Amino acid sequence: MPDTIVMKFGGTSVADAERIKRAASRIVKQREAGRRVVAVLSARGKTTDELIAMAEEVSPRPDPREMDMLLSTGERISCALCAMAINDLGHRAISLTGSQAGIVTDTSHTKARIIDVRADRIRQALDDDLIVLVAGFQGVSTSRDVTTLGRGGSDTTAVALAAAIGAEVCEIYTDVAGVFSADPRVVPTARKLPQVSFEEMLEMAASGAKVLQLRSVEYARTHGVRLHCRSSFEESPGTVVIGEDETMEHPLITAVTHSTEEARITLTGVPDRPGVAAAIFRALADANCNVDTIIQNEPREEGRDAEVSFTIASEDLRAAERALEPIRAELGIAAIDTDPEIGKVSIIGAGMRSHPGVAAQVFETLATREINIEMISTSPIKISCVIRSEAVPEAVQALHEAFELSLAEVQRERPIGQEAR
Ligand code: ADP
Numbered sequence: 001m002p003d004t005i006v007m008k009f010g011g012t013s014v015a016d017a018e019r020i021k022r023a024a025s026r027i028v029k030q031r032e033a034g035r036r037v038v039a040v041l042s043a044r045g046k047t048t049d050e051l052i053a054m055a056e057e058v059s060p061r062p063d064p065r066e067m068d069m070l071l072s073t074g075e076r077i078s079c080a081l082c083a084m085a086i087n088d089l090g091h092r093a094i095s096l097t098g099s100q101a102g103i104v105t106d107t108s109h110t111k112a113r114i115i116d117v118r119a120d121r122i123r124q125a126l127d128d129d130l131i132v133l134v135a136g137f138q139g140v141s142t143s144r145d146v147t148t149l150g151r152g153g154s155d156t157t158a159v160a161l162a163a164a165i166g167a168e169v170c171e172i173y174t175d176v177a178g179v180f181s182a183d184p185r186v187v188p189t190a191r192k193l194p195q196v197s198f199e200e201m202l203e204m205a206a207s208g209a210k211v212l213q214l215r216s217v218e219y220a221r222t223h224g225v226r227l228h229c230r231s232s233f234e235e236s237p238g239t240v241v242i243g244e245d246e247t248m249e250h251p252l253i254t255a256v257t258h259s260t261e262e263a264r265i266t267l268t269g270v271p272d273r274p275g276v277a278a279a280i281f282r283a284l285a286d287a288n289c290n291v292d293t294i295i296q297n298e299p300r301e302e303g304r305d306a307e308v309s310f311t312i313a314s315e316d317l318r319a320a321e322r323a324l325e326p327i328r329a330e331l332g333i334a335a336i337d338t339d340p341e342i343g344k345v346s347i348i349g350a351g352m353r354s355h356p357g358v359a360a361q362v363f364e365t366l367a368t369r370e371i372n373i374e375m376i377s378t379s380p381i382k383i384s385c386v387i388r389s390e391a392v393p394e395a396v397q398a399l400h401e402a403f404e405l406s407l408a409e410v411q412r413e414r415p416i417g418q419e420a421r
């Protein structure tokens with residue numbers, strides 16, 4: 001059987017008629033090379049943002065089920081238009097909604113998880129020699145409602161389909177040439193990484209490098225999907241995400257990532273007894289809010305109240321506040337404060353596991369720029385600092401420079417401070 005590939009085009013790559021035609025010809029080129037093609041498309045340009053704004057114009061708290069009905073339309077438009085363009089190039093294409101493509105999700109509206117892919121209709125269409133276009137970012141829930149997969153979710157649609165149909169590769173076509181050592185919009189000298197391990201890519205996606213949605217990386221790793229992230233505007237190869245055992249390079253530091261789309265919640269006057277943290281974070285989990293860095297200050301004297309702070313995605317802030325209100329009364333928490341102006345910078349590299357000097361160098365770099373660190377969290381291959389959001393670009397540039405990530409030759413694993421040979 002010929003190779004099957006999945007090609008995913010992001011919003012910027014299908015933003016206008018010209019770009020849709022360009023995506024169509026790229027798809028056709030693969031078909032003419034003898035491959036069977038499933039293409040996943042995102043909504044055009046800023047369509048998803050515009051749809052969200054439309055909902056907020058009519059309702060301060062849009063119903064999540066109706067929100068998904070609305071948001072799913074953006075990717076359907078792209079697919080129908082691209083199918084028309086492909087037909088005009090003399091090939092046969094069919095566009096499908098997520099539901100028609102057999103993407104089954106749980107019932108968490110606006111953040112649904114894919115639980116099954118029933119790809120028989122896609123397989124049938126491929127057997128009939130059709131190019132299949134699937135609307136990204138959406139599925140149908142186990143209670144038969146339209147769902148969406150969270151911002152950036154078309155990446156996950158593409159990976160899930162690649163796994164279900166056994167594609168050779170899942171290609172993510174986007175507006176940058178691959179995965180870089182930092183967001184190239186913030187660091188123009190950032191270096192394109194020819195390959196990155198799943199382990200590092202997961203940390204990068206989790207800490208703000210939105211070039212691949214976190215869930216798509218998790219899904220690809222679990223299902224053994226080969227991911228290739230590349231430019232939709234030029235032909236050159238991009239970044240391949242590979243298993244740790246296949247990695248050729250073992251850099252000390254691979255990338256600097258950042259996020260300004262987080263907020264901090266601080267609870268003061270929190271009773272200091274067992275079960276309190278459990279009640280707070282259970283309420284947040286039940287509201288589907290993903291909590292990141294958590295800091296709890298122990299009271300200095302026994303019986304006094306504690307303070308708990310944590311960060312959360314800005315889009316979850318309202319849901320978190322609602323979830324905490326009943327807990328506040330129940331536990332007798334004195335105050336709940338929110339700070340939407342925080343940002344986070346993170347440094348990621350599999351080589352730092354065995355090198356104790358990295359954290360010190362990160363803190364020194366931020367100190368020389370007079371950037372105050374408000375919270376710190378770490379994993380074996382990541383150090384994250386919460387700082388003021390306005391300081392984020394400077395912090396990213398300073399860290400990128402301090403760890404010499406622009407160099408053509410990757411900084412090899414070696415003790416901090418030791419000169420490269
Ligand atoms: P698409 O619409 O194609 O899905 P996204 O906007 O979701 O594209 O992701 C691509 C964007 O991710 C780039 O334009 C870039 O600004 C941003 N980005 C952030 N960090 C990185 C990184 N480390 N490497 C590449 N791109 C990054």
Ligand code: ASP
Pocket residue numbers: 010011042043048049074136137150151152153154155
């Ligand atoms: N259109 C959706 C978004 O803007 C999904 C995606 O682009 O992957 O988040």
Ligand code: MG
Pocket residue numbers: 010152155210211212213
């Ligand atoms: Mg994206």
